[in-house]
Amino acid sequence: MCLAIPGKIIAVESRFEGLVRMAKVSFGGIVKEASLEMVPQAKVDDYVLVHVGVAISIVDEEEAKKTFQYLEEMGEVEEELNISDFLPDKQTDTNQR
Amino acid sequence: MKFLSEYRDPALARRYLEEIKKTVTRPWTIMEVCGGQTHSLVKNGILSMLPEEINMVHGPGCPVCVTPLHLIDKAIYLAEEKGAILCSFGDMLRVPGSQKSLLEAKAKGADIRILYSPLEAVKLAQQHPDRQVVFFAVGFETTAPANALSVIHAHRLGLNNYSILASHVLVPPAIEAVMEDEESHIQGFLAAGHVCTIMGTLEYYPLVERFKVPIVVTGFEPVDLLQGILMTVKQLESGEAKVENQYARMVREEGNPRAQEIIYQVFEVTDRLWRGMEVIPMSGYQVKEAFAEYDAMRKFKVNIPEVPENEDCMAGEIMKGIKKPYECPHFGKKCSPETPIGAPMVSSEGACAAYYHFSGMVNQAKEQPA
Ligand code: SF4
Numbered sequence: 496m497c498l499a500i501p502g503k504i505i506a507v508e509s510r511f512e513g514l515v516r517m518a519k520v521s522f523g524g525i526v527k528e529a530s531l532e533m534v535p536q537a538k539v540d541d542y543v544l545v546h547v548g549v550a551i552s553i554v555d556e557e558e559a560k561k562t563f564q565y566l567e568e569m570g571e572v573e574e575e576l577n578i579s580d581f582l583p584d585k586q587t588d589t590n591q592r
Numbered sequence: 593m594k595f596l597s598e599y600r601d602p603a604l605a606r607r608y609l610e611e612i613k614k615t616v617t618r619p620w621t622i623m624e625v626c627g628g629q630t631h632s633l634v635k636n637g638i639l640s641m642l643p644e645e646i647n648m649v650h651g652p653g654c655p656v657c658v659t660p661l662h663l664i665d666k667a668i669y670l671a672e673e674k675g676a677i678l679c680s681f682g683d684m685l686r687v688p689g690s691q692k693s694l695l696e697a698k699a700k701g702a703d704i705r706i707l708y709s710p711l712e713a714v715k716l717a718q719q720h721p722d723r724q725v726v727f728f729a730v731g732f733e734t735t736a737p738a739n740a741l742s743v744i745h746a747h748r749l750g751l752n753n754y755s756i757l758a759s760h761v762l763v764p765p766a767i768e769a770v771m772e773d774e775e776s777h778i779q780g781f782l783a784a785g786h787v788c789t790i791m792g793t794l795e796y797y798p799l800v801e802r803f804k805v806p807i808v809v810t811g812f813e814p815v816d817l818l819q820g821i822l823m824t825v826k827q828l829e830s831g832e833a834k835v836e837n838q839y840a841r842m843v844r845e846e847g848n849p850r851a852q853e854i855i856y857q858v859f860e861v862t863d864r865l866w867r868g869m870e871v872i873p874m875s876g877y878q879v880k881e882a883f884a885e886y887d888a889m890r891k892f893k894v895n896i897p898e899v900p901e902n903e904d905c906m907a908g909e910i911m912k913g914i915k916k917p918y919e920c921p922h923f924g925k926k927c928s929p930e931t932p933i934g935a936p937m938v939s940s941e942g943a944c945a946a947y948y949h950f951s952g953m954v955n956q957a958k959e960q961p962a
Contacts, residue, residue, distance in 0.1 A: 497628045497734055499786050533737055533851040548709025549738040552789050558841055565600050565813050
């Protein structure tokens with residue numbers, strides 16, 4: 496859970512009257528939301544290093560691609576993004592109790 | 593396990609490896625602090641490629657492993673007795689508490705959910721105004737900004753049903769604790785790259801000064817690790833002890849000031865118990881008074897007895913680099929990822945799990961009922 500994964504910002508939107516910037520970040524096609532609050536200067540098409548839903552730094556494109564490729568080969572991307580099938584939690588918000 | 597030829601840059605890796613072999617003249621013990629690095633060293637077969645003079649020992653940088661037993665019990669209590677939706681990173685789920693793990697509690701009907709990000713937990717709280725949502729906020733400095741941000745988001749949204757169970761730990765005090773242990777014989781450190789992306793490198797200067805050991809901030813890919821080890825060995829061989837930054841492409845001296853600002857808005861430094869180790873002074877974060885209503889410990893009066901650790905597990909010695917996983921009598925026998933005795937056997941950053949899965953140390957994997 497300590498890994499940070501590089502991805503590309505494909506869209507940015509503001510919340511809380513412009514106070515908070517959230518991005519849609521693509522990790523090799525898997526799109527997740529990430530907060531841009533730690534990287535205020537980040538914009539669409541930038542590559543950012545994302546850790547548990549928060550972008551922690553901007554990285555250059557080539558570096559981002561190489562790192563992503565390494566993580567993917569090692570099978571770390573799925574695990575970190577919490578999308579693999581072996582995870583027992585597949586429930587939605589409404590069942591339970 | 594991968595081979596050198598499959599690395600991102602095999603030629604460069606080979607050069608570093610050869611350079612290490614040329615440089616080293618006597619035995620050195622080096623600790624990689626970060627569990628992600630342990631994982632990479634084992635999984636990529638680097639440990640077996642290094643010259644035998646270099647003894648890599650594995651540090652306490654596994655947030656799941658060092659989260660105290662009683663906090664797992666408390667998390668389960670919040671879900672079972674207080675009816676909270678308890679959210680956690682997936683890694684925490686199998687870690688044994690004193691009675692059961694989160695996964696076992698979930699199987700028995702407690703509302704425990706795996707999330708990718710604490711920000712998702714805030715969303716969950718918004719969607720369930722009638723329920724209390726608690727995020728089990730474990731992690732090192734890398735994860736602290738995200739956990740802090742979740743509190744800030746909940747505050748901005750005016751939510752009164754979101755809180756975090758904070759178990760935050762810090763790297764520099766852990767290095768200090770490892771060095772102060774009499775049994776420790778560590779001569780150099782690889783510091784964790786992503787922690788330094790947030791915090792920068794300045795915190796390591798006093799440690800280098802005090803303990804006279806090289807500290808090299810290092811990434812987690814094979815080539816990074818080999819270069820980090822080479823930089824450490826070069827310092828050791830020439831009798832130097834400085835802070836160096838192998839991971840400069842990701843780490844700046846000052847770190848990410850905006851992230852630090854967010855951490856200190858919500859958290860303050862406090863003493864913290866490390867599972868299997870001891871209370872390390874000023875080694876963790878707790879929620880500040882100003883945000884007390886988002887602190888699950890203060891919000892819910894959790895008065896359950898604190899049960900001592902399972903004595904069978906020697907995780908403390910492993911995380912201080914005094915012992916290797918295979919030196920534990922239970923490794924691969926009574927203790928396996930299916931029937932873990934200690935946390936380092938279940939976390940993806942745990943040293944015992946890394947050795948179990950990748951190093952071929954265990955050939956007699958056995959099944960045992962939990
Ligand atoms: S092998 Fe199991 S019992 Fe032994 S130290 Fe590791 S986690 Fe603990």
